Amino acid sequence: MTVWDALRGQAPVVDQLRRAAAGDGLTHAWLFTGPPGSGRSTAAKAFAAALNCEVDDVMARGCGECTGCLTILAESHPDVAFVRTEKVTITIDEAREMVAKAGDRPQSGRYRIIVVEDADRMAERTTNVLLKAIEEPTPRTIWMLCAPSPADVLVTIRSRCRPVGLRLPPVADVAALLVERDGADPALALEAARAAQSHIGIARRLAHDADARERRAETVRVPLTLKTVSQAVALADQLVRIATEEAASSNEERDAAERAKLLATLGVGEGDKLPPSLRAQVRALEEDQKRRAKRSVTDSLDRTLTDLLSFYRDVLMVQLDGGVEPVNAHLAEEIGQFAAASTPETTLARMDAINLTRQRITTTNVAPLLAVEAMAVGLI
Secondary structure, eight states, rough: OOOGGGGGGGHHHHHHOOOOOOOTOOOOOEEEEEEEEHHHHHHHHHHHHHHHHOOOSSOOOSSSSSSHHHHTTTTTOOTEEOOSSSSSOHHHHHHHHHHHTSSOSSSSSOOOEETTGGGGOOOHHHHHHHHHHSSSOOOEEEEEESSSGGGOOOOHHHHTSSSOOOOOOHHHHHHHHHHHOOOOOOHHHHHHHHHHTTHHHHHHHHHHHHHHHHHHHHHHHHHGGSSSOOOOOOHHHHHHHHHHHHHHHHHHHHHHHHHHHHHHHTTTTOOOOOOGGGHHHHHHHHHHHHHHHHHHHHHHHHHHHHHHHHHHHHHHHHHOOOOOOSOOGGGHHHHHHHHTTTTTHHHHHHHHHHHHHHHHHHOOOOOHHHHHHHHHHHOO
């Protein structure tokens, strides 16, 4: 299995990156864009592995079996840094650290590679810290920036990067990946891929977590019972609760693993009393986890609203006779009845209300419950 196998439904991108890894069109800065779940960071990681692959045949690089490929895929290669943030934005100090690291010579690979997975989470003044490093790169240093769209990155940065545009892969390709790589049941994998709207990470979670499937099913049925303002307020509370439970479920296992790893590194056994001299390090980890939890709730709420949006998307397709396969096929009868009771204009207005709320909770400091309550009233 090569590093490219994870990029299902992205044949033009794989061809572009394969040729670049072989030396045809290789440049020092790349911008990977595509909707959430399209595999931007996966593509960047695969490209980094191919660039530092140890196979002699340039056309076969990205083998997925050599030490270079395996360590990059595991994010433990000394010459490849992956930058992502658990905060709302990447700070200037983090950007300066990236620039300093980019100036180092490669230790064992051909290139020093910096993969910035959240390039859209940098303020303008933070992005400007990277500008000179990207304008005048150190020899054998390659930058890979990931963002949802080119518009999410400053034009001064964008103009200096080679674009790589990804699309959401077909549902069948996502399902096949879940079966082959994760051992999911084929029928369940197809259902999860459709419900996730081809978002690979969400599809994997739905395929393996019955509670996540139940929470999503609860979300998409919400519009069927929404009639009054009091129900709208209850709906808002329900959606925020679902998002909070989803975020907690995602973070709990990872938080415990991180704490256990830190304690093992510090030489503290499970259940042992923590020496005062080490408490600051554990406290710092806990603070990072709290910040991540806050962002996780926001991201989870955004995903919950996306699930809600899928209901109205299916309604609109029925109203317009779009002939498009529904996301929520199990609610086909209820969606048909709902569509007959309203107009396409009303459905579009409801979809706009959901998208406006998504924008508010991800880009402002609005209280999530208040934003969702306002949205829910607009859905009546």
